[in-house]
Amino acid sequence: MSGRVEGKVALITGAARGQGRSHAVRLAEEGADIIAVDLLEDIDTAPYSMATKEDLAETVRLVEAQGRRIVARQADVRVLSQLQSAIDAGVQELGKLDVVVAQAGILTMGSNTPQAFFDVVQVNMVGVVNTTAAAAPHLGPGASIILTGSTAALLKGSVDITGAGGLGYAHSKRHVARLGHDLASIYADQRIRxxxxxxxNVDTRMMDNEFMYHAFRPDLENPTREEMIPSLETKSPMGVPWLSVEEISAAVLYFASDESRWVTGQQLKLDGGQLLSTLDAGVPS
Ligand SMILES: NC(=O)c1ccc[n+]([C@@H]2O[C@H](COP(=O)([O-])OP(=O)(O)OC[C@H]3O[C@@H](n4cnc5c(N)ncnc54)[C@H](O)[C@@H]3O)[C@@H](O)[C@H]2O)c1
Structure with missing residues:
Protein backbone atom coordinates (compact mmCIF):
# COMPACT_ATOMS: atom_id res chain seq x y z
CA MET A 1 0.00 0.00 0.00
CA SER A 2 1.43 3.38 -0.88
CA GLY A 3 1.89 6.07 1.72
CA ARG A 4 0.48 9.59 1.85
CA VAL A 5 3.79 11.13 0.72
CA GLU A 6 5.14 8.11 -1.17
CA GLY A 7 8.21 8.93 -3.27
CA LYS A 8 8.56 12.53 -2.08
CA VAL A 9 11.76 14.02 -0.66
CA ALA A 10 11.38 16.30 2.36
CA LEU A 11 13.88 18.75 3.84
CA ILE A 12 13.45 19.30 7.60
CA THR A 13 15.52 21.81 9.59
CA GLY A 14 15.90 21.24 13.34
CA ALA A 15 15.43 17.53 12.64
CA ALA A 16 17.67 16.10 15.37
CA ARG A 17 14.96 16.01 18.03
CA GLY A 18 11.54 17.28 19.09
CA GLN A 19 9.02 18.28 16.45
CA GLY A 20 11.58 18.12 13.62
CA ARG A 21 12.47 14.50 14.40
CA SER A 22 8.80 13.60 14.72
CA HIS A 23 8.04 15.11 11.29
CA ALA A 24 10.97 13.21 9.77
CA VAL A 25 9.76 9.89 11.16
CA ARG A 26 6.07 10.50 10.31
CA LEU A 27 6.85 11.54 6.72
CA ALA A 28 9.18 8.53 6.35
CA GLU A 29 6.42 6.23 7.65
CA GLU A 30 4.28 7.58 4.82
CA GLY A 31 6.90 6.98 2.14
CA ALA A 32 9.17 10.07 2.03
CA ASP A 33 12.97 10.24 1.98
CA ILE A 34 14.43 12.89 4.26
CA ILE A 35 17.10 15.59 4.19
CA ALA A 36 17.72 16.40 7.87
CA VAL A 37 19.57 19.50 9.06
CA ASP A 38 20.47 20.59 12.59
CA LEU A 39 22.88 22.97 14.33
CA LEU A 40 24.21 20.52 16.94
CA GLU A 41 25.72 23.35 18.99
CA ASP A 42 24.43 25.46 21.85
CA ILE A 43 23.43 29.11 21.57
CA ASP A 44 24.50 31.13 24.63
CA THR A 45 21.34 33.21 25.03
CA ALA A 46 19.01 30.18 24.95
CA PRO A 47 18.41 28.91 28.51
CA TYR A 48 18.45 25.24 27.42
CA SER A 49 20.78 23.10 25.30
CA MET A 50 20.34 22.40 21.60
CA ALA A 51 20.36 18.94 20.03
CA THR A 52 23.50 16.78 19.86
CA LYS A 53 25.19 14.54 17.27
CA GLU A 54 23.66 11.57 19.11
CA ASP A 55 20.18 13.08 18.72
CA LEU A 56 20.66 13.44 14.96
CA ALA A 57 21.99 9.88 14.75
CA GLU A 58 18.79 8.71 16.47
CA THR A 59 16.67 10.53 13.86
CA VAL A 60 18.69 8.77 11.14
CA ARG A 61 18.12 5.40 12.84
CA LEU A 62 14.36 5.98 13.18
CA VAL A 63 13.92 7.07 9.55
CA GLU A 64 15.98 4.15 8.23
CA ALA A 65 13.90 1.81 10.40
CA GLN A 66 10.97 2.85 8.20
CA GLY A 67 12.90 1.62 5.16
CA ARG A 68 13.48 5.16 3.88
CA ARG A 69 16.66 7.00 2.97
CA ILE A 70 17.99 10.01 4.88
CA VAL A 71 20.81 12.48 4.31
CA ALA A 72 21.66 14.17 7.63
CA ARG A 73 23.96 17.20 7.84
CA GLN A 74 25.16 19.60 10.49
CA ALA A 75 24.24 23.11 9.31
CA ASP A 76 23.24 26.40 10.87
CA VAL A 77 20.09 27.92 9.35
CA ARG A 78 21.61 31.35 10.03
CA VAL A 79 24.32 30.64 7.44
CA LEU A 80 22.97 30.42 3.89
CA SER A 81 26.10 28.73 2.49
CA GLN A 82 25.90 25.90 5.07
CA LEU A 83 22.25 25.29 4.28
CA GLN A 84 22.90 25.42 0.56
CA SER A 85 25.60 22.72 0.78
CA ALA A 86 23.44 20.50 2.99
CA ILE A 87 20.43 20.78 0.68
CA ASP A 88 22.52 20.34 -2.47
CA ALA A 89 24.11 17.19 -0.98
CA GLY A 90 20.67 15.83 -0.11
CA VAL A 91 19.23 16.54 -3.54
CA GLN A 92 22.32 15.05 -5.20
CA GLU A 93 21.80 11.80 -3.28
CA LEU A 94 17.99 11.60 -3.19
CA GLY A 95 17.32 13.05 -6.63
CA LYS A 96 14.93 15.96 -5.96
CA LEU A 97 13.11 18.06 -3.35
CA ASP A 98 9.33 18.20 -2.90
CA VAL A 99 8.68 19.33 0.68
CA VAL A 100 10.36 21.91 2.92
CA VAL A 101 9.65 22.01 6.66
CA ALA A 102 11.32 25.05 8.27
CA GLN A 103 11.22 23.84 11.86
CA ALA A 104 14.51 24.95 13.46
CA GLY A 105 13.95 27.59 16.09
CA ILE A 106 15.01 28.80 19.51
CA LEU A 107 13.50 30.68 22.43
CA THR A 108 15.78 33.12 24.24
CA MET A 109 13.03 34.13 26.65
CA GLY A 110 14.32 35.44 29.96
CA SER A 111 17.44 36.96 28.48
CA ASN A 112 16.99 40.73 28.42
CA THR A 113 19.93 41.72 26.21
CA PRO A 114 20.19 42.93 22.61
CA GLN A 115 22.07 39.70 21.83
CA ALA A 116 19.08 37.63 22.96
CA PHE A 117 16.90 39.58 20.52
CA PHE A 118 19.38 39.22 17.65
CA ASP A 119 19.94 35.49 18.23
CA VAL A 120 16.27 34.55 18.18
CA VAL A 121 15.57 36.75 15.15
CA GLN A 122 18.60 35.31 13.33
CA VAL A 123 17.47 31.71 13.85
CA ASN A 124 13.67 32.01 13.70
CA MET A 125 13.37 34.71 11.05
CA VAL A 126 16.57 34.91 8.96
CA GLY A 127 16.90 31.12 9.27
CA VAL A 128 13.47 30.61 7.71
CA VAL A 129 14.25 33.04 4.88
CA ASN A 130 17.54 31.21 4.27
CA THR A 131 15.78 27.84 4.26
CA THR A 132 13.22 28.87 1.67
CA ALA A 133 15.88 30.66 -0.41
CA ALA A 134 18.26 27.69 -0.43
CA ALA A 135 15.46 25.24 -1.23
CA ALA A 136 13.69 27.32 -3.90
CA PRO A 137 15.92 26.45 -6.89
CA HIS A 138 15.09 22.76 -6.34
CA LEU A 139 11.30 23.16 -6.13
CA GLY A 140 8.77 22.77 -8.91
CA PRO A 141 5.00 22.44 -9.42
CA GLY A 142 3.38 20.42 -6.62
CA ALA A 143 6.04 21.31 -4.04
CA SER A 144 4.98 22.28 -0.53
CA ILE A 145 6.70 24.63 1.92
CA ILE A 146 5.63 24.45 5.57
CA LEU A 147 6.77 27.16 7.97
CA THR A 148 6.65 26.90 11.76
CA GLY A 149 5.08 29.87 13.49
CA SER A 150 3.67 29.89 17.02
CA THR A 151 0.62 31.17 18.82
CA ALA A 152 3.07 33.92 19.90
CA ALA A 153 2.77 35.23 16.32
CA LEU A 154 -0.97 35.73 16.68
CA LEU A 155 -1.50 36.38 20.38
CA LYS A 156 -2.46 39.95 21.20
CA GLY A 157 0.13 41.46 23.53
CA SER A 158 2.65 38.69 23.03
CA VAL A 159 5.33 41.33 22.48
CA ASP A 160 5.22 41.91 26.23
CA ILE A 161 6.68 38.55 27.14
CA THR A 162 9.76 38.56 29.31
CA GLY A 163 12.39 40.88 27.98
CA ALA A 164 14.32 41.23 24.75
CA GLY A 165 14.46 37.47 24.05
CA GLY A 166 10.67 37.11 24.35
CA LEU A 167 10.16 40.23 22.25
CA GLY A 168 12.44 38.84 19.54
CA TYR A 169 10.56 35.54 19.61
CA ALA A 170 7.21 37.25 19.03
CA HIS A 171 8.66 39.49 16.32
CA SER A 172 10.34 36.59 14.54
CA LYS A 173 7.16 34.50 14.54
CA ARG A 174 5.02 37.40 13.32
CA HIS A 175 7.46 37.76 10.46
CA VAL A 176 7.17 34.04 9.67
CA ALA A 177 3.37 34.33 9.55
CA ARG A 178 3.59 37.25 7.13
CA LEU A 179 6.35 35.61 5.09
CA GLY A 180 4.17 32.51 4.65
CA HIS A 181 1.36 34.61 3.23
CA ASP A 182 3.64 36.59 0.91
CA LEU A 183 5.53 33.53 -0.38
CA ALA A 184 2.22 31.76 -1.01
CA SER A 185 1.19 34.71 -3.22
CA ILE A 186 4.54 34.80 -5.04
CA TYR A 187 4.69 31.03 -5.71
CA ALA A 188 1.01 30.37 -6.48
CA ASP A 189 1.37 30.60 -10.25
CA GLN A 190 4.21 28.05 -10.08
CA ARG A 191 1.88 25.76 -8.13
CA ILE A 192 4.21 25.75 -5.15
CA ARG A 193 2.26 25.94 -1.89
CA ASN A 201 2.98 24.85 23.72
CA VAL A 202 4.42 21.54 22.55
CA ASP A 203 6.00 18.90 24.79
CA THR A 204 9.63 19.32 23.66
CA ARG A 205 12.89 20.51 25.20
CA MET A 206 12.00 24.12 24.32
CA MET A 207 9.24 23.94 26.94
CA ASP A 208 10.50 21.09 29.11
CA ASN A 209 13.43 22.77 30.84
CA GLU A 210 14.27 24.36 34.19
CA PHE A 211 13.88 27.90 32.87
CA MET A 212 10.30 27.22 31.80
CA TYR A 213 9.42 25.45 35.07
CA HIS A 214 10.39 28.67 36.88
CA ALA A 215 8.69 30.94 34.32
CA PHE A 216 5.36 29.15 34.76
CA ARG A 217 5.71 28.46 38.50
CA PRO A 218 7.41 31.56 39.97
CA ASP A 219 5.67 30.72 43.27
CA LEU A 220 7.87 27.61 43.77
CA GLU A 221 11.56 27.47 44.64
CA ASN A 222 12.41 24.31 42.65
CA PRO A 223 9.47 23.63 40.35
CA THR A 224 9.31 20.40 38.31
CA ARG A 225 7.81 19.45 34.94
CA GLU A 226 4.76 18.01 36.71
CA GLU A 227 4.30 21.20 38.76
CA MET A 228 4.44 23.35 35.58
CA ILE A 229 1.63 21.43 33.86
CA PRO A 230 -1.37 22.88 35.78
CA SER A 231 -0.16 26.37 34.91
CA LEU A 232 0.07 25.46 31.21
CA GLU A 233 -3.47 24.08 31.34
CA THR A 234 -4.85 27.51 32.26
CA LYS A 235 -3.73 28.92 28.86
CA SER A 236 -6.17 26.69 26.95
CA PRO A 237 -9.95 26.87 27.35
CA MET A 238 -9.90 23.15 26.55
CA GLY A 239 -7.51 22.60 29.47
CA VAL A 240 -4.76 20.98 27.39
CA PRO A 241 -1.30 21.88 28.77
CA TRP A 242 0.61 21.19 25.58
CA LEU A 243 0.33 19.24 22.37
CA SER A 244 2.40 16.18 21.52
CA VAL A 245 4.91 16.26 18.67
CA GLU A 246 2.82 13.65 16.86
CA GLU A 247 -0.17 16.02 16.86
CA ILE A 248 1.91 18.69 15.10
CA SER A 249 3.32 16.11 12.65
CA ALA A 250 -0.24 15.19 11.62
CA ALA A 251 -0.75 18.74 10.33
CA VAL A 252 2.67 18.82 8.65
CA LEU A 253 1.89 15.52 6.92
CA TYR A 254 -1.39 16.92 5.57
CA PHE A 255 0.34 20.00 4.14
CA ALA A 256 3.19 17.86 2.75
CA SER A 257 0.83 15.47 0.97
CA ASP A 258 -1.16 15.95 -2.24
CA GLU A 259 -4.34 15.81 -0.11
CA SER A 260 -3.80 19.55 0.34
CA ARG A 261 -2.63 20.24 -3.21
CA TRP A 262 -4.89 23.28 -3.66
CA VAL A 263 -4.42 24.57 -0.10
CA THR A 264 -2.01 27.49 0.24
CA GLY A 265 -1.51 30.59 2.38
CA GLN A 266 -3.09 28.96 5.43
CA GLN A 267 -2.21 29.97 8.99
CA LEU A 268 -3.20 26.80 10.85
CA LYS A 269 -3.60 27.23 14.60
CA LEU A 270 -2.96 24.07 16.63
CA ASP A 271 -3.75 25.78 19.89
CA GLY A 272 -6.29 23.97 22.07
CA GLY A 273 -8.52 27.04 21.61
CA GLN A 274 -5.89 29.37 23.11
CA LEU A 275 -6.51 32.11 20.55
CA LEU A 276 -10.33 32.01 20.55
CA SER A 277 -10.64 34.88 22.99
CA THR A 278 -8.00 37.15 21.45
CA LEU A 279 -8.53 36.83 17.70
CA ASP A 280 -11.42 37.89 15.54
CA ALA A 281 -13.22 34.87 14.23
CA GLY A 282 -12.02 35.65 10.72
CA VAL A 283 -15.53 35.09 9.38
CA PRO A 284 -18.27 37.65 8.61
CA SER A 285 -20.27 38.52 11.73
N1 LIG B 1 7.85 23.66 21.84
C1 LIG B 1 6.92 24.60 21.80
O1 LIG B 1 6.19 24.84 22.77
C2 LIG B 1 6.71 25.39 20.53
C3 LIG B 1 5.52 26.10 20.37
C4 LIG B 1 5.32 26.83 19.21
C5 LIG B 1 6.28 26.82 18.22
N2 LIG B 1 7.44 26.12 18.41
C6 LIG B 1 8.45 26.16 17.35
O2 LIG B 1 8.94 24.86 17.04
C7 LIG B 1 10.34 24.94 16.74
C8 LIG B 1 11.16 24.23 17.80
O3 LIG B 1 10.91 22.90 17.81
P1 LIG B 1 10.80 22.04 19.14
O4 LIG B 1 9.62 22.46 19.89
O5 LIG B 1 10.89 20.65 18.64
O6 LIG B 1 12.09 22.44 20.03
P2 LIG B 1 13.52 21.76 20.14
O7 LIG B 1 14.36 22.74 20.88
O8 LIG B 1 13.42 20.39 20.66
O9 LIG B 1 13.99 21.64 18.62
C9 LIG B 1 14.60 22.69 17.92
C10 LIG B 1 15.68 22.10 17.04
O10 LIG B 1 16.24 23.14 16.22
C11 LIG B 1 17.66 23.02 16.27
N3 LIG B 1 18.23 24.32 15.98
C12 LIG B 1 18.27 25.42 16.79
N4 LIG B 1 18.93 26.42 16.20
C13 LIG B 1 19.31 25.96 14.97
C14 LIG B 1 20.03 26.54 13.90
N5 LIG B 1 20.51 27.80 13.98
N6 LIG B 1 20.24 25.81 12.79
C15 LIG B 1 19.78 24.54 12.71
N7 LIG B 1 19.09 23.93 13.71
C16 LIG B 1 18.87 24.64 14.82
C17 LIG B 1 17.95 22.50 17.67
O11 LIG B 1 19.23 21.93 17.79
C18 LIG B 1 16.82 21.51 17.86
O12 LIG B 1 17.15 20.23 17.36
C19 LIG B 1 10.70 26.39 16.79
O13 LIG B 1 10.56 26.99 15.51
C20 LIG B 1 9.70 26.93 17.77
O14 LIG B 1 9.54 28.30 17.71
C21 LIG B 1 7.67 25.39 19.54
Missing part, protein backbone atom coordinates in the same frame (compact mmCIF):
# COMPACT_ATOMS: atom_id res chain seq x y z
CA UNK A 194 3.26 27.69 1.33
CA UNK A 195 1.42 27.18 4.62
CA UNK A 196 2.21 28.10 8.23
CA UNK A 197 1.59 25.89 11.26
CA UNK A 198 1.13 27.77 14.54
CA UNK A 199 1.45 25.46 17.57
CA UNK A 200 0.65 26.41 21.12
Missing amino acids: VNVVHPT
